[in-house]
């Protein structure tokens with residue numbers, strides 16, 4: 001690659017750089033660096049004990065196919081981060097796991113060994129209640145006119161008794177005193193970081209096993225970005241959550257996650273340990289700011 005084209009590819013998605021190339025160009029170049037890998041390799045990355053398993057998933061919106069045969073494996077208490085150009089289908093993978101879109105073929109299975117549950121055709125509510133999967137929405141999902149505690153109670157809407165939701169909310173407040181201090185404030189007065197904490201906390205009210213997290217750092221100041229990754233780190237390593245995330249800040253995402261997948265045009269182009277992708281010069285050029 002010439003010096004000139006190197007300059008041109010520098011910095012996609014990393015922010016704060018001189019040149020940003022077009023999405024089309026990133027798509028072309030990502031497709032060009034795609035590697036061959038087997039499902040066995042994906043299994044190995046998940047320590048041969050996958051807890052979330054996507055097999056040959058073809059999914060999309062309406063009649064439109066966006067994902068063209070996605071295989072994904074993440075072990076219990078592991079984290080996986082999807083990176084890739086805008087429009088690659090990263091959010092669609094999370095939507096498909098949670099049940100927000102159309103699945104044309106393939107399977108989604110949650111659990112290990114004898115406790116494997118095929119959740120491919122469950123609704124989002126069933127996914128949450130039966131398979132312990134929670135989706136943390138990308139921004140604008142909290143109710144600004146409601147108080148912090150009311151927002152948390154909403155997170156427990158699937159509980160049989162409202163009292164159970166309130167009890168679960170108290171546990172969340174014990175864990176995050178920062179949020180407890182604001183419990184009777186309207187959500188609209190929260191800072192960006194507090195709002196993100198509320199979005200994450202609301203998902204925790206149902207005590208899920210699997211967290212689907214779409215761009216947790218988006219729109220946040222750097223100090224809050226670090227806070228969000230500390231929260232996710234605690235949820236994975238101390239609370240034993242399994243995390244599948246999408247992150248535009250590829251460096252942060254790959255530093256955090258055990259496993260990284262690079263997606264392009266509805267397919268997985270590269271799969272590896274997060275730390276290995278961070279060291280991969282081709283990934284670096286395209287997604288880590290050169």
Ligand SMILES: Nc1ncnc2c1ncn2[C@@H]1O[C@H](COP(=O)(O)OP(=O)(O)O)[C@@H](O)[C@H]1O
Pocket residue numbers: 061066084085086087088089090091092093246
């Ligand atoms: N609700 C929707 N209805 C129809 N098409 C959608 C919808 N959401 C996303 N898409 C399309 O699916 C493709 C992948 O989008 P998305 O998964 O959001 O990409 P990413 O998260 O990687 O940026 C894009 O072409 C996008 O236009």
Ligand SMILES: [Mg+2]
Pocket residue numbers: 090091092246
């Ligand atoms: Mg997205």
